[in-house]
Amino acid sequence: MALMNIVKYPDPILRTKCAPVTEFGPELKTLVKDMAETMEEARGIGLAAIQVAVDKRLLIVDIGELTADEEYLEGDAESERKLSEKRGQSNVEVFVNPVILESSGDIDYEEGCLSVPGVTATVHRKRNLKLKYQDIEGNEHIIQTEGLKSIVLQHEMDHLDGIVFPDRLGPMQKMMILNKYKKLQAEPVES
Numbered sequence: 001m002a003l004m005n006i007v008k009y010p011d012p013i014l015r016t017k018c019a020p021v022t023e024f025g026p027e028l029k030t031l032v033k034d035m036a037e038t039m040e041e042a043r044g045i046g047l048a049a050i051q052v053a054v055d056k057r058l059l060i061v062d063i064g065e066l067t068a069d070e071e072y073l074e075g076d077a078e079s080e081r082k083l084s085e086k087r088g089q090s091n092v093e094v095f096v097n098p099v100i101l102e103s104s105g106d107i108d109y110e111e112g113c114l115s116v117p118g119v120t121a122t123v124h125r126k127r128n129l130k131l132k133y134q135d136i137e138g139n140e141h142i143i144q145t146e147g148l149k150s151i152v153l154q155h156e157m158d159h160l161d162g163i164v165f166p167d168r169l170g171p172m173q174k175m176m177i178l179n180k181y182k183k184l185q186a187e188p189v190e191s
Helices: 026-041 077-087 147-160 171-186
Strands: 046-048 058-061 093-111 121-134 140-146
Touching (some): 026 046, 046 147, 121 147
Antiparallel strands (some): 046 058, 058 093, 093 121, 121 140
């Protein structure tokens, strides 16, 4: 397994509408393992292939037993402590070529992103999803999700369509978040 570089905003690759996965062989399994290691090292709860510069409709999620009531912010020490307590054994779920069949309910959640580090914002999402996807072997599944898992799936599926979470904000809020992000990127790194 190998750690991969996470692409950072505003890299144009993050605007890619990803290609469907058609090959379900050893290369895909290696990619998923590398993505899982990368996500765990970065203390994330979801990662889309395009975030590691791979143009495939593939994402992984590992929220452990976290719920939408326990806000998780990437890069936040308290959130990472909660995640490590709730994650227990690694339980990476793989979603290949995911499609939302139905959605209902509404939920607002404070989101962050491994590709837009250091900033968060409240994003409006659907609370419940009915999702069709393929597993790593290419078998098709349909599942119902709710709460945090639905939020993470929607966030990562946005990446597959070239959307980053600030795109889901109103114009003023998006401008404020991106200005803050630019300032953070310009700050010198302490050694």
